[in-house]
Amino acid sequence: MRLHPACPTTPRAWTVELRPHTGGLVLVCRQCPHTSGQITATTARAAALAHLARHARSNLLPSHLRICQCHERGCHWHPRHRGCAGPIRLLLKRERGGRLWRLADACSACAAATAQAAVVPDTVLAHVPLHPTTARRRRRRPKGPGEQTRVREILSYLAAALPASTSAAARLLALQCALRMNTKMHVRLPNGVLRSLRLNAVQDPWSELEHARWLRITPATAANEVVVELLDAALLGQAPARPDRMRAADWALRASSSSTARTTGPLPQLASAYLAAHADPQAGSGLSELDQIGRACGVPLAELPALLDQLAATGLLSSWQACPDSGDLHWTLVYRERPSNE
Template sequence: MRLRTPCPAPPRAWTVELRPHPDGLLLACRQCPHAPRRVTAATARHAALTHLARHAHTDLRPPHLRICQCHEHGCRWHPRHRGCTGPVRLLLTREHGGRLWRLTDACAACAAVTTQAAVVPDTALAAPPQSSPLPARRRPRHPRGPGERTRVREMLSYLAAALPAGTPAATRLLALQCALRINTRAQVRLPAELLRSLRLANAPASWRELEQARWLRTTTTATAVIAELLDPTLLTQAPARPDRLQAADWALRAARPAQAGTTGPLLQLATLYLTAHSAPAGHGQCEFDRMAHDCGIPPADLPEVLDHLVAVGLLTSWQGCPDSGDLHWIRLLQSRVGR
């Protein structure tokens, strides 16, 4: 009797290209047998992300069956490093100025050295708990998924790739709240009280910028702003919405510490980023260029922003290492805002 050799599972790596066309652009997927379809320049980014998200939804696998596809391809997608290590996550990468987009499984080590890339948070959809036929005693709810710092850190990284590069800090803070508070219908409702707590100098302009980026659509009422998010990747977050709402509230407190006094959106965003990357004791380390990229700050302007944080008392000191490109800070005064 001949034993059948099992066929290897197809790789979890999908690539789409946006090719020039006289009438706009052509969206071509290397993994799809279909012919390229025509898209406009205004909808090209949204169409590419939607197509990649559809591939990820149709190929869900448990974590122990996922491998680093970057390693499988000989690590040609990033500079050389010491080797694959860490948990495997979905990594969204943009190349050639947005003409090529890739969504692939990659380990933490490969993801850290890949340029123009962001980890897509919580892409594995957890199965909803089955309801018990008999009434049971209510048990205390345990958090599901990463903590507040990790959720905010991953979402800031993802928004850096999903939003246009020149998106202002105020718009990024607003997008962060929308992304964390989204429901299963891709909608979010921000009451007027919550919008006031954001203390953004020009919130209407931020809404317009997100609409122009084809990231959401809004409806304004007397008491709230209701937005429909057009980024399908956000629907792949873990379904524990109470934990995401807790992370959104944590981000509000972290961006507006009591010691800050009156600060603008740029300092709020930088404070939030440093807090999300800090240890509970307040010390922290990250890549200098990564912070500039995730916050939308020109690298040449980042030292001035950090000096301003020291001047207002949020940061005791900071230091950049020219050899490794790392940024170290000594003590973030509002690091006790959460876990």
């Protein structure tokens, strides 16, 4: 059981609400009573997430001073669970169909029990200079976490940022776009990447992401690529430099296209990437909550056993076991299917 210190001077919990207004919507922040502004429906989600990100960046605290804000408020943000425990994470929660967004520190136990929520990695909120000073040329070394960690963090973020009804095909595209975008939030996706994802036989996932107001397709300058502009401003805060994120995008592409997953459809591909991103790179074993897998893949919990059986039958999983009491899933990947981190 976690022992909670005294509440810090600035509680790390922020809430914004999107309210109807003549001609559009108005963004109301409970911590900024005098700074509400009118926005359009197209930019509402991005504006809300960007506003919350600014609060988090301007109220940084060392990890040993951060406490579970959910517990401080009586844990009414989620159903009852076994107790407050685990490291403190930054949790993004969506309520009322996207009309209310909350960003707050929460322990791992509360985060796992909260519906329509996902952990926001600390690297997403870190400041990155867009125009670094010119320095002597030297061989570049990767910065921050490895490819597997970056993919895991973006999957967690997209679980909250995208509508729950988003298909697996659209989520695969969103993952690649989020990792490959430049500082102007533009993405050039070569047709070779799209062929590797094997999405030409499914319903147009681009239109689905456009309808969700997550991206906008722009005219391409070449015939062998698709160019889009992302509308989720919170993605601009990604700490890893673009070359490192491009390496993570390639890692995710190999993970989702391994073996026969690409021949069985987008959902097995997405699940394969999730399981690989959350598995030990050496042993191939992994542990995660069932509801988190369901949110990240956009699949109901009742359909997860059939999906996992399908992955095992096609040779992607060596074994899997779900614990109904704790809601945890244990799995082991087949060794030859794990993408390399090197």
